[in-house]
Amino acid sequence: MRKIIKFFTGIVMLSAISTAADLSVIPTPQSVQFRPDSFGFTGLASVQIILDDSITSDDEGVNILREAIANSFGIQTNVVRVGDKSAPASIFLVIASSDTNANKKPAYDFTPEMTEEGYFLDISPNKITVAAQNPTGLFYGLMTLTQMIRSAEKGKIPCVLIQDFPSMKWRGVSDDFSRGQVSTMDNFKQIIRFLAENKINVFVPYMEDVIQLEKYPDIGMGRGALSKDEIREIQAYAKRLHVQIVPVFQTLGHFENILTMPNYGKFAEYPGAGSLNSTNPESDKFLFDLLDEVIPLFESEYFHIGADESWDVGLGANRDLVAKEGVSKIHARHYQKVYDKVKSYGKNVMMYGDIILRHPDILNQIPKDIIIVDWHYSPTDNYPSIKQFADSGFQVIVSPGIQNWLNVIPNYDAAWINISNINLEGYKMKALGSINSTWGDYGGPNFREWNYLGYAYGAESSWNTPGMDGETINRRFFRQFFGCEDSRLSSLLIHLNEIPNLTNFKEIFRQPFFPTDESAGKILIRSRQLVENGNVELSLIDDLRPVIKTNVYYLDYFEFAAKMSIFMGERLKFTRDVSRIEANKEEPTLTENDWNLLQQNCTALIENLNDLEHSYKSLWLRTNRPDNLSRVLNLFRVQMAYFETTRESLFAHSVQIPITLTSKFITSKQNPDSDKPAPAFLRKTFELERLHGIKSANLQMIANSEASISINGKSVGRITATKSLSLLVENQRIGWWDVLDKLEKGKNIITVTVQGYKPRLPSIANVYLELQFEDGRTIVVQSDGTWEAATQVKDGWQLGRDTGGKWNSALIFDKY
Structure with missing residues (x-):
């Protein structure tokens, strides 16, 4: 017996209220009335979609519906106009904007809230009707039907009467x-x-x-x-x-x-x-x-x-x-x-x-x-x-x-x-x-x-x-989304949802050995949970790959999250081990096997980071333009640099790992009652016996919000950037320069002018100059309490030629 589906629109809308049942439809319709029986697609050779003159043949809602029918049941669909009887049809899909068509349509009472986006979806064993007052409502009715088709069991969808409209515009x-x-x-x-x-x-x-x-x-x-x-x-x-x-x-x-x-x-x-x-x-x-x-x-x-x-x-x-x-x-x-x-x-x-x-x-x-x-x-x-x-x-x-x-x-x-x-x-x-x-x-x-x-x-x-x-x-x-309702997906989500409670990218990309107030016990618990959750997630993902029918690619993103979870758990344990050894000065008591195990664990972290970086790059480029990727990849590489430095130390049977900048954030004496920070003028003199043999001279400065730095009165560079949510701008808060051509034999002077603008945050700068010599020697000049500081200066201060200025020792600011 031939079954007929009729899809109607352009009628008037109704107001019955029923309990919505689980149709695997998102969002839940406002009212769903279940009826006995179902409508079956099994055995149908084709579906003919019949449109009236008000609906275009390339309507996106119709196209999505046709795609769903083809993907779910392997049934061919054709689009014809009302009255076209040139080809026999297994199913008629009629979308009409008026009552003047060959198919008798049941009357629907549309309530006012249904006018713009509401629809009826009426499914009986022998026909399906979608009714709406305009194309938007029709589209949403088709989307509900599409979702029902995608979740059909054994080629059948339940018989229902759905009245639907949005709560919010x-x-x-x-x-x-x-x-x-x-x-x-x-x-x-x-x-x-x-x-x-x-x-x-x-x-x-x-x-x-x-x-x-x-x-x-x-x-x-x-x-x-x-x-x-x-x-x-x-x-x-x-x-x-x-x-x-x-x-x-x-x-x-x-x-x-x-x-x-x-x-x-x-x-x-x-x-x-x-x-x-x-x-x-x-x-x-x-x-x-x-x-x-x-x-x-x-x-x-x-x-x-x-x-x-x-x-x-x-x-x-x-x-x-x-x-x-x-x-x-x-x-x-x-x-x-x-x-x-x-x-x-x-x-x-x-x-x-x-x-x-x-x-x-x-x-x-x-x-x-x-x-x-x-x-x-x-x-x-x-x-x-x-x-x-x-x-x-x-x-x-x-x-x-x-x-x-x-x-x-x-x-x-x-x-x-x-x-x-x-x-x-x-x-x-x-x-x-x-x-x-x-x-x-x-x-x-x-x-x-x-x-x-x-x-x-x-x-x-x-x-x-x-x-x-x-x-x-x-x-x-x-x-x-995945074409299945396997309980392992729920389990996977439960485990994945633990990750943001245990770590985040802010922690992942910070200095791994930087001390925190978190107790050793909590660190070790988090470490274990991250590793165990990650391993469970990977196992579930492997099990689900052959089960999932659509969007299988999505599991690659879940897999990356699971591997990141495992990496962070292992990192927390490793950094805790190293920090404990350093704090307790246990190096002499460690056996060769102990050092080897630390080296192996550090190498494993480096290899995992390298794999994560490559996976991250691949996943980014699947859906995004390449622009801006390098900034995030650089965060991975900085992490690798931390651990490569650590590994070198471990090979030398040492855990003397630099955790924080040795240079200090410094400022001038500030008025604590002022909302506007005073400028800080900072300077430091140092001697160089000779310039010959200096292989490199690299200068770094971090400052807020506006700062300029000079050596011997020669401008080096300027920073104008404030803390923000933009990584592009955050990178501009640090300046790095090659200053070899600015140095002189004998007396040298570094000068910094910095002006902050945030209330209760003084004008501060952090400076680190490193000179590498061909004979292996290193000279470091860095900001600390030995620098001079002032809030007002006179001409010649950048060369140390001012007289009578009010210079004091720089103040170290620890809260930045």
Whole structure:
């Protein structure tokens, strides 16, 4: 007997309420009524998809459905128009926008909340109907059917009546590709398609300096910046999938990637700042030049101006003005200028709300039609600021986080608590929607591929608030993403989720022997847990490879996380062994076997690091442009250098390993009651009997936020950078120079001028000069308490020719 499936749209929508059951569908439909029996695909030779004139033959929803039918059942699909009887069909798939078609359609009552994105999915033993009032609702109905087909058991899907619509209008994901990983075009499309299939309708690319600009072509150079044509292509693709692209382009803070470039430092609040000078007309002109290129590039009627974490405002050029008028007024005035600029393009303005929460009087100084993106990433059950913004007359979009930043793998438990709870609170407060945040702090070492489960969490709790429990969503995700629901996937996730509780990239990439306050017992427990978890994970991954049907490549990313876990566990144990030996001065009591074992363990760590680096590079390049990769790979190589130095020491039967810089951070005498640090002028004289035979002369300086260094009155270099979340900028906080040509026989003098701007952080510098001689001798000149320091100087101070200056011994600053 021939079965017929009819897919209808363009009708009116209904309002029955039922209990949703587990269909392995993400997000959970609002209402699911189960019926006896099922619809079977087994034995069908082909599926004919019948469209009316209002639906294009290349509709993406239809294409995705056809792909799912082919992949799941091996059934060919054909697309024809209503009334075309030229070929017999095993199944009719009718998508119609009116009642005037050959197939009688049942009446559906559409409720108001279903108008824009709602749909009905009606499956009986002999037919399937999708009904919606517009293409977006139809698309989401097709996505639900697609997911049901992918999870079909024995070629059958259950008979159901689904009535579905979103709890929240905005269901978004923001993606940071300004600090490290920049997706390839294929990867951008892969992510957008995943979002669309899970009914996420907004993709928010976070941009700082990764757009190619005609007026300022050096911005984004070598950073993987997207061309305008690429951005248009991404938008066109997303539009076909009913996803709008809403950019975040920073307009005040987090401008450091640009402001640390030589051509643009003049627009900063102070040299090295991450925030623009918001009262400088030239800064405004520069910002508006950027906006004039970026705003019209995006089709969305919304534009996100960023404006978060602008902590530098008022610490430099605007310090006096802030003291006079208050920091709130300075911020509000800048927001208004940017608002006016964006509105001139007919766009609606969005901005982050964290600075407003710190200075709530801003709420009364900015336009009420600004949409506040209220971000909070803590896994808690109370987010009072949503009500604060709503009560002040603003529309709010809540913004939880996937907890991926700096983690070897996202903390999915914390993410689910944060995402589900803030979305529920936002829903109760009638928030416009939710944007699920991902970040790539310090070079973005955390792979974007790990985020998909977090995307699914956001999809679930923004479409059907509060949604199902996290464990249920995990199982559905496995079913949809991997094509199976093997219990070992749940076990793997449980073990992987322990990694962010035990370590992270910040610890992985720091000096491995640096002392901490953690007890030996806790270190050893963490070490064992990391190794044991990692080994269990690798075993589970091996078992799952032949079982998983789709996205098998994803296991490579899990495997990397497991191997990183094992490496960190072994590193913790090794560094503890070495530190204990050094602390107890046990070298004389160690046998040759003891030394050999230490050497073997150190060599194993080096080899593992080398393997991890190569795996990391390969995984990065699968989905990302090569730009910015070298900065993260360098972190691996620095780790290898630490252990190679350690191994050399062990070969000499010694554990005298340099753990910290021997040079000190030094400053001049500061006024503790001043919010503005005084400048520090620092100098040190040293003698060289001869220049002949000096093989190398290397000088390193670390400073905040603005510093210049000279030798014998000859300029060596300058640093203008402040601590930030950008690895690009962090690398600029350290300067390294070859200064052989600056040295003189006899008396030499190193001079440093440094100016800090952060309150309660003095103007400090750390200097290390190493002279290597051909005969093997080494001379080191380094910053310490023997240096001279002053807050004011007279002419000639860089050559030691000033007289009557107030010079004191430099102060060592230990808290930097």
